[in-house]
């Protein structure tokens with residue numbers, strides 16, 4: 001199982017690479033890795049398992065964070081309502097591609113963090129408010145999802161990792177809480 005010791009931290013060169021497209025049909029190794037990444041997220045959101053295995057909670061994980069420079073991310077995004085069983089999106093996305101996006105931008109009110117960054121980096125991280133993403137799932141099926149708000153922020157954070165981009169690259173250096181006209185704050 002994946003634990004925090006498997007997650008590489010900022011400064012590790014793999015985090016700054018552009019990850020490689022995954023060949024189709026998916027190999028057993030890639031499928032197994034995808035399931036392991038999803039298992040990490042599920043475990044990390046379970047208070048007992050998170051404590052037992054000392055996992056930082058996560059709603060997304062990108063393969064480069066476990067030193068696998070391939071284009072695969074896992075997202076496990078619960079509904080905002082407390083204890084709601086439904087998930088906005090829970091899937092492993094192979095070769096995810098943003099095929100269209102809104103002109104409007106949004107950012108998370110609390111800013112962002114990263115399992116590969118062991119420090120707080122305050123500031124707004126502006127991203128597309130709405131995105132349409134195509135990807136292959138672990139069954140090799142092509143999927144197309146339209147995401148907005150919180151889920152759109154999470155998936156963009158993960159796809160950034162596939163392109164060697166860290167969330168703080170997007171924070172305004174002069175004024176971290178600078179917001180351009182019309183940027184929507186998601187709380």
Ligand SMILES: Cc1nc(NNC(=O)[C@H](CC2CCCC2)CN(O)CO)c(F)c(N2CCN3CCOC[C@@H]3C2)n1
Nearest residue numbers: 045057058059060061062112113114115116153154157
């Ligand atoms: C927003 C949030 N970020 C958490 N961590 N950071 C991450 O996921 C990083 C990715 C996110 C950082 C901002 C956008 C994407 C990991 N990243 O580095 C991967 O590239 C959380 F854990 C979290 N939640 C809310 C839902 N809750 C359900 C119950 O269990 C606890 C869980 C906590 N929300």
Ligand code: NI
Nearest residue numbers: 113114115116
């Ligand atoms: Ni991250």
